[in-house]
Amino acid sequence: MTIAIPRLVKRNIALLALSLSFSGAGMQFAYGFGPLMVVSLTGSSALAGLSVGLIGLSRFLVAYPIGKITDAFGRKPGVIFGLALALFGTLTLYAAMTFTSILLFTFGLLVFGMGMNASQQMRVAATDMVPPRLRAQALGFVALGSLFGLALSPIMVELADVAAKAMNQDPLGMPWLFLPVLICAGMLIVAQVRPDPKHIGMNLDKYYPHEKVHAREHVISRGDFNAWRMFLDPDLRVSIISNAAASGNMSIVMVLTSLVLSHHGHTLLWISVSHMFHSMGMFAFTIPLGRLADRFGRMRVMIPGVATTLVGAAILAFFSAWILVTLGTFLVGLGWAAANVAATALIADRIPTSERGRAIGFNDTFAGGTSVFAALVTGPALQWSGLPATGITAVMLAAVPLAIFAIQRAPRVA
Numbered sequence: 568m569t570i571a572i573p574r575l576v577k578r579n580i581a582l583l584a585l586s587l588s589f590s591g592a593g594m595q596f597a598y599g600f601g602p603l604m605v606v607s608l609t610g611s612s613a614l615a616g617l618s619v620g621l622i623g624l625s626r627f628l629v630a631y632p633i634g635k636i637t638d639a640f641g642r643k644p645g646v647i648f649g650l651a652l653a654l655f656g657t658l659t660l661y662a663a664m665t666f667t668s669i670l671l672f673t674f675g676l677l678v679f680g681m682g683m684n685a686s687q688q689m690r691v692a693a694t695d696m697v698p699p700r701l702r703a704q705a706l707g708f709v710a711l712g713s714l715f716g717l718a719l720s721p722i723m724v725e726l727a728d729v730a731a732k733a734m735n736q737d738p739l740g741m742p743w744l745f746l747p748v749l750i751c752a753g754m755l756i757v758a759q760v761r762p763d764p765k766h767i768g769m770n771l772d773k774y775y776p777h778e779k780v781h782a783r784e785h786v787i788s789r790g791d792f793n794a795w796r797m798f799l800d801p802d803l804r805v806s807i808i809s810n811a812a813a814s815g816n817m818s819i820v821m822v823l824t825s826l827v828l829s830h831h832g833h834t835l836l837w838i839s840v841s842h843m844f845h846s847m848g849m850f851a852f853t854i855p856l857g858r859l860a861d862r863f864g865r866m867r868v869m870i871p872g873v874a875t876t877l878v879g880a881a882i883l884a885f886f887s888a889w890i891l892v893t894l895g896t897f898l899v900g901l902g903w904a905a906a907n908v909a910a911t912a913l914i915a916d917r918i919p920t921s922e923r924g925r926a927i928g929f930n931d932t933f934a935g936g937t938s939v940f941a942a943l944v945t946g947p948a949l950q951w952s953g954l955p956a957t958g959i960t961a962v963m964l965a966a967v968p969l970a971i972f973a974i975q976r977a978p979r980v981a
Contacts, residue, residue, distance in 0.1 A: 573774050576696045576767065579760045580705060583689045584712030590650055590753030592716035592723065593657060593746045594683055597622055597676065598821040599842040603829060604660075604739050608669045615826055616945035618676060619818040623938025625680030626931055633685040634928025638792075638921060641763035642692040645924070649685025650754045652678055657746040664740025684931065686753075691927050692760075694915035695768030698778045700861050703868075703912035707857030710908070713850040719749070720846075724839045738835060768920035792922040794929045801975055802866070803917060806910035807933050809873050809968040813906040815937035816876045819961040820899045821845070822945050823883050827892055841893045848900025856905050857912070865913040870972055872905025877965035884958025902965075937964075 601618025629649075637645035656679025663671035693705040723745045731741040767774055797803045824845065828838045860868040879898030882891055911927060918926040941964065945957050 570698060570701060570775065570778055572697065572701070575761070576774065579696060579764060580693060580708050582756050582760050583692060583709045586753040586756040587689065587709060587712035588715030589749045589756065590653070590683075590686065590716070591713040592720045592749060593653060593679065595716070595720045595839070595842055595846055596742050596746070597679065597683075599825060599839055600739055600742070600835070601676065602822045602825045604664065604672060605669075607739060608663070608667060608672055612826065616822050616942035617673070619822050619945070620939050620942025621673060621676045622680040623818060623935045623942055625677050626684040626935030627939060628935075629681040629685050630928040630931035630935060631925060632928075633688055634691070634924035634926070637688045637691060637765065637924035641765045642688050642695065642924070643757060643760055643763050645688045646686050646692070646757050647754050649682045649688070650750055650757070652682030652685065654682070654747055654750045656680070656682055657743045657750065661740050661743040664737040684935070687931065688924060690911055691924050692764035694912065694923065695764040695920055698771065698775055699916050702915050703857035703860035703865070703908050704854060705857070706908050706911055707853035707855070710850050710853040710904070713846065721836060721839045721843055725836055728835065765920060768923070771920075792925045797914075797926065797929065800917065802913060805968060805972050805975065806865070806869065806913045807930050808971060809869050809906050810910040810930055811934040811937040812964050812968045813873055813876050813903040814934035815941035816880055816961045816965045817899055817903050818938040818941040819945050819957055819964070820880055820883055820896055822942070823957050823961075824892055824896045827883070827887055828889065831887060831889075833889060837889065841889065841896060844893050845896040845900040848897040849904050852901060853904050853908055857908050860909045860912055865909040868905050869909035869913070870969065872902045872909065873965055873968050875902030875905065877902075877962050877969070880958050880961035880965060884955045884962065
């Protein structure tokens with residue numbers, strides 16, 4: 568049976584997607600140029616993973632607190648606060664490259680990452696506004712908004728490069744001056760979302776009177792949020808670990824892609840184009856992936872997604888041609904999308920609206936911690952064993968949830 572989605576819900580989801588299209592371009596800069604900025608500021612490739620580690624650390628620090636805020640006060644205040652933090656971070660990153668300061672870079676990227684990761688509560692907002700059997704699709708529609716930011720990213724890089732040469736500025740710093748206008752536009756768009764998605768989620772039966780909104784939910788909460796209870800549920804445990812492994816894998820691959828292409832003489836534009844294909848993998852197929860997860864089940868999309876990140880990382884570990892590197896990073900993005908959409912939808916199925924911000928925030932915190940670990944491993948592995956070792960590390964990371972899933976599903980011998 569087709570669900571009649573209220574017009575205001577469609578409007579709100581469209582606004583969230585549009586906001587992401589304006590504000591999401593900055594993360595492409597952070598992942599794509601961050602390692603190069605670190606090497607430029609420090610002269611050491613051993614520290615190349617610092618940028619991705621800072622993004623992971625920012626996610627680790629902010630994801631649960633911002634979830635607590637949105638559970639208490641609504642999704643909109645948390646998202647707008649996050650975008651305001653990101654705005655301040657972009658200006659600090661420009662200053663870091665202007666004054667050649669690794670300390671300013673560290674502070675600026677940490678603040679920027681905290682802001683952008685806080686704004687990811689848009690995903691929680693999307694799950695709030697629809698019944699369980701449409702949640703993964705709703706996540707896909709919101710994530711699709713990032714595609715417009717992808718199209719803007721190479722254009723902004725090229726314009727920034729021209730401006731940097733004309734103004735005798737660092738070409739790695741100038742793109743950050745283009746972002747404040749987009750982030751401000753994103754904040755204004757989020758402000759138009761009405762009513763707050765949490766309010767819709769708390770009253771879902773009123774918006775979908777003919778839909779049994781709890782039919783597919785097996786809620787595990789019995790009161791106040793408890794992260795440990797999530798780990799006791801086998802499906803949630805696999806979901807959290809799968810999302811974390813896909814995120815950690817992606818963190819390694821983002822560093823590896825930039826360094827491999829730079830090492831082989833490719834320009835910032837071509838590096839940006841390669842990362843654009845990675846981001847296309849992350850966002851271009853989120854709607855069909857969401858539909859598959861809604862129709863066939865979360866696990867049947869999530870586990871193949873993690874396996875796809877493993878294949879992509881393996882390609883990057885052993886090949887250096889631009890087309891193959893780009894293929895590998897695309898597959899990693901595609902696998903991450905499948906794992907993230909399915910895992911987030913499954914968590915939303917099991918956790919009630921009043922606790923959902925914290926639950927998905929905890930999931931993001933775990934993923935952020937894994938990204939920090941991946942970044943700490945990447946630099947030394949790169950310095951001591953070369954580029955292929957980092958790709959193999961990413962492969963091993965993706966193998967962990969696959970092994971856990973296989974063990975949990977294996978028939979038990981009496």
